Amino acid sequence: MLQAIGITSAPRRGLPAAVDNLTFEARPGRVTALLGAPGSGKTTALRLMLELDPGRGVAYFRGRPLHRIPHPAREVGVLLGDVPGHPARTARGQLRMLAAAAGVPAARADEVLELVGLTGLGDRRIGTLSLGMDRRLALASALLGGPHTLVLDDPTEGLDPREGRWLHGLLRAHANRGAAVLYTTADPREAARAADRVVSIEGGRLVADQAADDFSRTRLRPRVAVRSPHAARLAAAVSREARAARRSVEVVSEDGGHLAVYGSSCAEIGDIAFRNGLPVHRLADEVGDAGSRARGGDEGPQGLAAPRVLERVAGAAGGAGPHAVRPAARPRAPGLPTARRDLVRGPLHPLRYELRRLLGVRTTALIAGTVLVASVVLSVLLARTGHVPLPKVLAAWPSLLPLPPAAVGAGLLGALSYGDEFRYPALVAVRGAVPRRLGLLLAKLAVTAGAAAALALAAMLLSGEAVGLVYGHEWMRFPSNAAFLGVSWVAMTIGCAWAGLLAAGVFRVATAGVAAVLAVPVLVVPLVRQLLMAPGSRPASGLPAGLRELMWPRWPQETDRWTAAVLGVVAHPVxxxxxxxxxxxxxAYLLTGLQWRARWRSQKVAGSGRPS
Structure with missing residues (x-):
């Protein structure tokens, strides 16, 4: 069961709260529709229940708030907005990555693809899916963890009637298995047709909480739709004859010469128009929504201005049409915890998630291929001169470039490592940034380090083979410290990858990561060289021997050479x-994370209206 108690959003300065003291429940085994016009607070209410926005009140999912649930993806399936995913990733790859984040087996991806009817489209890129397929994939993402509760924001928006009927059938089947389903809509007829219970809100406040049958009887009324060039005269004639016959008839004027007549029939309206010599261009029976008129609001269920009631004629029995039920105001729930966005979970299997994130798009292969081709070409050109040292040739690092291609490519892979979380949120099916989880950071550092090391070694080996094939292998004489040079080369590439990763995590944009990588040789290295060459600076050549004297037990003298080599790598300006x-x-990554948490705590205090 989903219970929302006293849900209230934190109001902006000078504006009323978008959601004010909203209380309702969605029972298991039933489909509940949250009905309201655009701007009525439906989406804000869902975000408050999912603890994505600060405010007052609490939502219980089977008796527990979301931040008390160990694995939220297995309890609540969420669909807010479009499907979250990189457009170049396949549908199956996206679901397998989300499966690693939710801690469910990878085979679950194929199961939900079959459930939503996308079995043969698992290898299609997300960016090539139609709107209906995109919505099906989003629903598959919500169903991935087998949740007990589904929360969906206007899932049928933009879909054709056939796709809408299919989606509602799937929601009904999920509810029949004992789950609770809550979705928002602005169409009262859809709510009456597809839901078991309809919760109506307006201006963020609860208007009615009714069973679907009661809602249909009180909100949806049969009417006659009329279009005539003389709509005002026809409305006056209908009202005049209804008053004479002492019948309850309501005539509503709409734009473009349209009338909506409640309490009459097409035959009666046609006869009245004929007797008065008035032309009629359209005459049809339909079901209309009288909710906004019954409540006296200014906005109809589709966000349009409410039609103007010309006259409501009551008969001897009296009374207009039934009004929507407005329940008594419920007491506020002071002291309930404020929604906290920083409690969104990280991936349960971060390393598996990160590997699928990295290898699930063509960008990684494209960057690696470009780096290897550029490295081979530069190495062949540098070896042609015969004056460039062999390490520079194998690294493909001419003096004109600030960094070799492998280091730039590794930095770019690191800079793109946070793209799925910041641009295409992957850990939750909502828009928003992923919190700074230590496990996710460590997984990203490990995976980017492995990718950078593999890229550096592959570039060096391919460059060496290309130079040997072109100029022969006899001139390639490796220096005595080749092992240390190789280690330093790999370490520099990994450092560039980590610089791009951390910068992208701090500034939440890949461009900042690339800029941080390029800033190392362009800005930081010259400053370091000036400091190392400044008067009074001393070399660290005697440090290994000094460390050996202080250590107990004493290490062998051969270790001095290794220590000196490591210090030489670290002490190099780069x-x-x-x-x-x-x-x-x-x-900076740590400070921004702390600042982010402090900001949300301050919003929590401001939203709750009480000291922490």
């Missing part, structure tokens, strides 16, 4: 620059 940059970015 190594120092990368170390400083990574330290600064890691500190």
């Amino acid at each position: 190594g120092v620059a990368l170390t400083l940059s990574l330290s600064a970015l890691a500190l």
Whole structure:
């Protein structure tokens, strides 16, 4: 069961709350429609229940608020907006990545694809799906964890009637298995047709909470739709004859010469028009919504201005049509916890999730291919001169470039590592940033380090083979410290990848990650060189021997050579620059995370209206 108690949004300065003291429930085994015009607060109410926006009140999912549920994806399936996913990712790849985030088996992706009718389209890219397929994939994402409760925001928006009927049939089947289904809509006829219970809101307040049959009887009334060039004269004639016959008839004027007549029939309206010599261009029976008129509001169920009631003629028995039921005001729920966005869970299997994120799009292969081709071409051109040292040739690093292609490519892969979370949210099916989870960060650091090391080694090996094929292998004489040079080369590539990753995490945009990578050789390295060459600076050549004297037990003298090599790598201007940059970015990542949490806590206090 889903219970919303006293849901109230944090009002903006000078504006009323979008949702005010909203209380209702969605029972298991039933489909509940949250009905309201655009701007009535439906989406805000869902976001408050899902703890995505600050405010007062609480929503219980089978007796527990969302932040008390260990695995929310297995309890609540959410659909807010479009399907969240990179347009280049396949439908199956997207679901398998979400399965790793939700902690469910990867085979569940094929099961939900079959459930929503996308079995043969699992290899289609998300960006090529039609609106109906996109909505089916979004519903598959919501059903991935086998949730007990489904919360959907206007799931049939933009769909044709056939797709809408299919979606409502799927929601009905899910409810018949004992689940609770809550969805929003602005169409009262759809709510009456597809839901078991209809909760009507207006201006963020509860207007009615009714069974579907009661809702149809009180909100939906049969009417006659009329279009005539003399609509005003026809309305006056209908009202005059209804008054003479002491019959209850309501005539409503709409734009474009349209009339809506309640309490009459097409035959009667046609006879009245004939007797008065008035032409009629349209005459049809239909079902209309009288909710906004009954409530006296200014906005109809479709967000249009409410039609003007010309006259309501009551007979001897008296009374107009039935009005929507307005329940008594419910007491507020003070002291309930404010919604907290920072409690959205991270992936349950972060490493598996990150691998599928990295390998699920063609961007990774495109970057790697471009880097390898550029490295081979630059290495062949550098070896042709015969004056470039072999390490520079194998690294494809001419003096004109700030970084070799492998380092730039690794930095770009790191900068794109947060794209799915910030641009195409993957851990929750809603728009918003993913919180700074340590497990997710460590997984990203590990995966980007592995990708960067593989890219660096592949570039070096391919460059060496290409140079050997073109110029022969006899001139390739490796220096005695080749192992240390290789380690430093891989370490520099990994450092660039991490710099791009942390910068993208701090500024939430991939461009900042690329800029941080390029800033290391362009800005930081010259500053480090100036500091190292400044008067009074001393070399660290005696540090290994000094460390050996202090250590107990004593390490062998051969270790001095390894220690000196490691210190040489770290003390190199590029190594120092990368170390400083990574330290600064890691500190900024930590501070922005703390600031983000503090901001939400302050909004929590402001929304609750009481001190923390």
